[in-house]
Amino acid sequence: MSFKKYWILSAVALLSLAGTANAEPYLAAQMGLKCASCHVNPTGGGMRTVFGNTFAQTTLAAKRLGDDSDLWTGQLSKFFAVGGNLRADYNWEDVPHQATTNDFDVEEARAYLDFSVIPNRLSVYIDQRFAPGTATNMEANVRYWFKENTYYVKAGRMYLPFGYRFEDDNAFVRQLSGINMQAPDEGVEVGLELGSWTAQFAVSNGAGGGNEVDQGKQYVTRAEFVQSKWRVGASALYNDTDAGGRTGVGGFGAYDIGPVTLIGEIDYIDDDTINNGTKLLASLAEADWKIKQGHNLKLTYEWYDPDDDVDENEQTRMSLLYEWTPIQFMQVRAGVRFYDGIPQNDNQNRTQAFLQLHGFF
Amino acid sequence: MPGDSTNFLAAKGFLLAPLLVTLVACTAGNGEGLDANGQPIPITPPTSSQFQEIQDTVFTPICTQCHIGANAPHGLRLDAANSYALLVNVASDEVPTLKRVNPGNPDQSYIVQKIQGNAAVGGRMPLGQAQLPQDRIDLIRSWIAGGALPASVAPNNLTVASVIPAAGKLTVIFQGDVDASLAASGTFELVDGFDRPVLLAQVQVPAGRPNVVELTPVRGLSPGSYQLRVRGQGPVALADTAGHVLDGDADGAAGGDFLTSFDVSAGASR
Numbered sequence: 068m069s070f071k072k073y074w075i076l077s078a079v080a081l082l083s084l085a086g087t088a089n090a091e092p093y094l095a096a097q098m099g100l101k102c103a104s105c106h107v108n109p110t111g112g113g114m115r116t117v118f119g120n121t122f123a124q125t126t127l128a129a130k131r132l133g134d135d136s137d138l139w140t141g142q143l144s145k146f147f148a149v150g151g152n153l154r155a156d157y158n159w160e161d162v163p164h165q166a167t168t169n170d171f172d173v174e175e176a177r178a179y180l181d182f183s184v185i186p187n188r189l190s191v192y193i194d195q196r197f198a199p200g201t202a203t204n205m206e207a208n209v210r211y212w213f214k215e216n217t218y219y220v221k222a223g224r225m226y227l228p229f230g231y232r233f234e235d236d237n238a239f240v241r242q243l244s245g246i247n248m249q250a251p252d253e254g255v256e257v258g259l260e261l262g263s264w265t266a267q268f269a270v271s272n273g274a275g276g277g278n279e280v281d282q283g284k285q286y287v288t289r290a291e292f293v294q295s296k297w298r299v300g301a302s303a304l305y306n307d308t309d310a311g312g313r314t315g316v317g318g319f320g321a322y323d324i325g326p327v328t329l330i331g332e333i334d335y336i337d338d339d340t341i342n343n344g345t346k347l348l349a350s351l352a353e354a355d356w357k358i359k360q361g362h363n364l365k366l367t368y369e370w371y372d373p374d375d376d377v378d379e380n381e382q383t384r385m386s387l388l389y390e391w392t393p394i395q396f397m398q399v400r401a402g403v404r405f406y407d408g409i410p411q412n413d414n415q416n417r418t419q420a421f422l423q424l425h426g427f428f
Numbered sequence: 429m430p431g432d433s434t435n436f437l438a439a440k441g442f443l444l445a446p447l448l449v450t451l452v453a454c455t456a457g458n459g460e461g462l463d464a465n466g467q468p469i470p471i472t473p474p475t476s477s478q479f480q481e482i483q484d485t486v487f488t489p490i491c492t493q494c495h496i497g498a499n500a501p502h503g504l505r506l507d508a509a510n511s512y513a514l515l516v517n518v519a520s521d522e523v524p525t526l527k528r529v530n531p532g533n534p535d536q537s538y539i540v541q542k543i544q545g546n547a548a549v550g551g552r553m554p555l556g557q558a559q560l561p562q563d564r565i566d567l568i569r570s571w572i573a574g575g576a577l578p579a580s581v582a583p584n585n586l587t588v589a590s591v592i593p594a595a596g597k598l599t600v601i602f603q604g605d606v607d608a609s610l611a612a613s614g615t616f617e618l619v620d621g622f623d624r625p626v627l628l629a630q631v632q633v634p635a636g637r638p639n640v641v642e643l644t645p646v647r648g649l650s651p652g653s654y655q656l657r658v659r660g661q662g663p664v665a666l667a668d669t670a671g672h673v674l675d676g677d678a679d680g681a682a683g684g685d686f687l688t689s690f691d692v693s694a695g696a697s698r
Contacts, residue, residue, distance in 0.1 A: 160558040168558040174551075199551040203522075237556040245499025249555065277502035277521040285499075306498040310510075313498035338497040341507060345497075352452050370454035373466060379457035380466035409459030409466055412489050417557075 092231040093328045093355040096321035099295030101265050102232070107181050109219065109258050110267055111232040112248060113194050113206065114150035114179035117142060120428065124395040129361025132394050139428060145186055150179035152427045162417040173198045174423070177205070188212055205251050221256045228256065228267035228289035229302045230317050230332050239371040239384060240332050243349040244304070244315060250276045252285070266290040273306040283307030297322045311339025328355045346375035363390040382408035382415050398425040465489050478571040479512065480579040486564050487511050490554050515539060516576045517590065522549040531576040531590045532599055532640070534569040543568065575601030575639055585675040586668040588686045591656060596648035600658065604668040605638035614664040616643055621653035649692045658686040
């Protein structure tokens with residue numbers, strides 16, 4: 068299949084969608100697309116759309132195996148689509164004053180089901196994690212699109228919209244907000260996909276994915292203005308709990324300068340439940356260098372202040388990752404992460420390295 | 429589809445570049461004047477209980493990276509102010525049939541399963557990091573096996589930490605080592621929901637667990653409601669090995685009976 072045909076196929080796939088991946092914001096920034104272009108979930112992550120799957124075969128991978136008839140779209144029928152992710156890791160970690168550890172690990176295995184009972188209108192979506200541990204539901208929601216896929220309402224268990232949905236749940240900005248791919252919550256979300264704008268507002272239990280224990284709810288909103296070469300957005304949250312309130316704001320953006328894509332996010336949280344009121348800050352700066360098709364070098368620098376009222380307690384984390392996608396739906400990731408914190412805390416000064424085989428569809 | 433924005437590229441680049449430079453200019457703190465948890469060194473020395481050690485070496489420095497604040501995963505906040513209350517005798521969210529910490533029973537405590545990596549749901553904790561050092565896991569197991577006592581123990585007072593009906597017997601865990609010679613049926617009175625005495629076949633301090641008294645009813649514990657009284661006054665008052673009488677009413681002073689009610693379900697009555 069020629070590149071021209073790939074692009075035609077991609078364009079057809081894109082046009083067949085009126086605005087509906089996995090969480091790698093740099094890909095969206097490189098392509099000048101919204102999260103909803105590649106993911107069924109308008110805020111990104113989870114099952115890929117027809118376009119997302121086509122992109123994975125024609126643009127993301129260095130080489131595509133098979134012929135035209137082998138093109139996987141995830142759509143088993145007009146009404147039913149499937150997807151999945153599996154990440155198998157080899158991890159190495161060195162914590163000062165402790166023995167070095169290393170292990171093989173299944174970081175996660177997930178399956179996605181999307182029942183489009185009324186195509187382009189009404190869908191029932193399920194994200195089930197099968198490993199580690201026994202099967203656990205991560206997302207289960209019903210989504211209804213109004214008026215040419217301009218806006219939607221979603222209800223059930225879902226990942227909430229705040230900042231960029233990075234694949235790395237241990238990124239400081241994702242730990243700070245408490246909103247990541249490990250912590251779904253039950254609630255309702257409304258969203259807007261209009262022109263260059265993508266925006267969401269959600270109300271949820273605010274119990275960190277656990278059982279609701281009080282009357283208060285969490286309110287989260289996110290808005291982003293997306294252009295072909297740059298994008299900028301903001302997030303806010305308020306969680307009203309019996310133990311106290313938690314207020315957060317954040318800003319994020321990306322800029323594509325050719326082979327390199329820059330991404331930044333900074334978040335601020337004021338949480339009444341920590342030591343009767345603690346202000347926390349975290350930031351992330353990322354550069355992704357697309358060396359050539361199928362090869363990406365990622366450098367991130369993160370900073371975290373766990374208590375703004377205490378001096379000299381800040382932490383940083385620097386990561387260098389190489390992502391190689393030799394063929395469609397298979398990615399090899401290798402990386403090293405350097406933590407730097409106060410010298411009294413060994414855990415804040417650890418070094419990690421990993422090699423990951425990521426299969427997805 | 430996003431539109432073209434060529435006219436804004438240069439301007440946005442100038443805006444974003446300083447922002448990114450600012451983000452990467454932030455460095456780690458040097459830790460001056462702080463303890464290992466990044467907090468100012470306290471004027472008064474910390475207590476030295478097992479739980480305090482777990483808090484200081486595991487929960488605060490490692491777990492609170494995520495388990496803190498109003499958005500803590502599963503509502504489990506592991507900062508010093510909240511960890512004990514949200515762990516001990518609290519049902520797990522992921523496996524509600526298990527308590528996060530089941531005093532006296534580390535293998536049936538969900539936190540142990542999570543840090544050992546054999547929990548039924550989800551990944552091993554701490555997530556995305558190497559397993560806790562074995563001595564830290566052993567410390568947590570030991571703390572739970574010893575009754576999962578809180579950090580602060582009032583000096584010179586013997587108090588009841590928890591009462592656990594299980595496997596046909598009743599386990600009473602104390603803050604302090606019990607004088608085994610005083611552990612007798614007159615000191616421990618058990619009645620059922622109809623106020624009828626429950627005869628005890630055995631009242632003993634098990635070997636190696638001096639802060640625990642096990643009560644074994646003659647006919648086990650059938651499903652129903654019960655009330656336990658531990659004497660902290662009178663001629664059969666319980667005391668610790670140093671002679672300090674039980675502070676049963678938890679008023680901070682020695683003396684007073686300890687009184688508690690509990691239910692035994694069908695599953696726990698074997």
